[in-house]
Amino acid sequence: MNQANWPDRELDGESIMVLEETLPSPLAPGDYYLSGNEAAAEGAIASGCDFYAGYPITPSSEIMERMAQRLPELGRKFIQMEDELGSICAVIGASWAGARAMTATSGPGFSLMMEGLGYAVFTETPIVVVDIQRAGPCTGQATRVGAGDIMQAKWGSHGDYQIIALSPWSVQEMYEMALEAFNLAEKYRVPVVMLGEEAVGHLRERIRIPERVRIVRRDRSKERPPFGTDEPNGIPPMPIFGDGAKLLVTGSTHDPWGIRKTEDPEVHSRLVQRLSRKILDRRSEICSTEEYFLEDAHLAVISYGFTARSSLWAVKRAREKGQKVGLLRLRTIWPFPEDEVSRLSQRVKAILVPEMNLGQVEGEVRKVARCRVMGYHQVNGETIDPRAILEAIMGGMDG
């Protein structure tokens, strides 16, 4: 890479060195008919994913199966580990060795990965975890759909921390978000979780593979400390093993050079707060939402993932019936798009949040909304019938 490829980007008054480039897509550009899980694998591959470690679990296994075939074809690394504990740890180890590394799983496996996720947060290791959600808790309905891991993605590991979580609603977005997940992980040095659902993982539809894709790579410079910055919300550079940086990587509280400081209140407080602030202070550039028919809406549906498809159908039918209703679709779940939701709540009279859980995002909406908030919850292992959302909209308009 020559120096010209390293643009000095101004960001919140502070410069972050990231390498951006566009590369030809490894899959020939054009239209394909793929499942969401296959598309997630292809998006990751297009993003330069060159290490995958995983363990079989329904309904995510097709991601691993496609990786098992495609990565060795491209001269990249694949391993089926002995369990999910090992999978996420191998992914973290590979990331420090320089890999764009990923694993995929579902509820029970995601639970096992929580300690590793916290390790990745605390050591600022870029990794991508795809969680194809099924109906929990516990083994639950292994082959059925759910969206019950929203809070687990954010709070499942112990201690205070922030991650980034994305919520795709289509096969196309499984591709695009898997691709973008690596860019976000590398740019912010944080684990990125793609929270798919069984329904989108197993959905088959047409997707378009682009000619070129945008790749963001981590800053590998060795001159500055790898675990601290002068700014209270900075992102340090991340060298890799074998580069001569003689890295000290530890999951214990550490100073900017990685030395364990497990009894220093100042070091711990500064580190924990920086890890949160480096994400929260960049909420506006990380968060992505989409608006439909919201200009004159009295009622807003806030929806994400597969359910947003049902919500959009319901909003369109309600509009046909003359109702002033619109949709805010959350593409980013964590950090939560508080500003978008808060602004919206000042324009509408009520918000409806349909979810395949018992109100996990509804609670986040309630924290910031200044209007009436209604939930529509379904936890029966099935996707939400768009007609049920339409009915809830019509009921909400009356209220």
Place this chain on the structure above:
Amino acid sequence: MARDMDIYLREEVRTTPFCPGCGHGILMGAILRAIDSLRLPMDRMLFVSGIGCAAWIPSPHFKADTLHTLHGRAIAFATGAKLYNPQLITLVVSGDGDLSSIGGNHLIHAARRDIDMTVICANNMVYGMTGGQVASTTPLGAQSSTTPKGNTERPFDLCRLVEAAGATYVARYAVVQPILLQRAIQRGIQHQGFSFIEAVSPCPTQFGRRNRMGDPAQVMKALEASLVPLKKARGMAPEELSGKVVYGEFVHG
């Protein structure tokens, strides 16, 4: 001729956290002398450790890339790094509880895969850092903070365990045999495939004290007296081997 191991240590770290009489300092020296004898480039070395006293042998002392990981998961982290970059000379250094109890699954699977890494298990037969609780390696009848009436569970024979799982170099030596231990570490590093070296390293603080073994010197002497070479052990009855530590190379390529 005495060699200066300072070049392998971080200047900013000048003391170890180990208790007086702990065997881990001897093991630390044996690892560095093995590296020195083989003239290995520290820039290509990766030391991975888990949680516990032995995990602090490489981190933060060794002047190389070190990855101090989660309890039990060192081998899984090392697997990812080594698989991605086979140029990294990968050593896992951790304790018996970390590698064989909470991390036992990764140990046997890495042995089965015959991944080219060297796992050095400092076996002190107890959970030292957390206060001397019973381990999967604690001898029958021994006192620990969670077996006040003596340990009633049979301990793992770690070398036989990893041998059965498919490890292609397996050796056990005690820290009272520093030269043999160093040579085994050298052979393990040179061996292409999964190498396992069990370093029996006594814990006078948590194990010796509770089992009334006397001061650290007496603990070391008792260990020395319990050593039986593998060849001799093969001709001995199981009863005769009770309380003994069998040393030697169990598997070598």
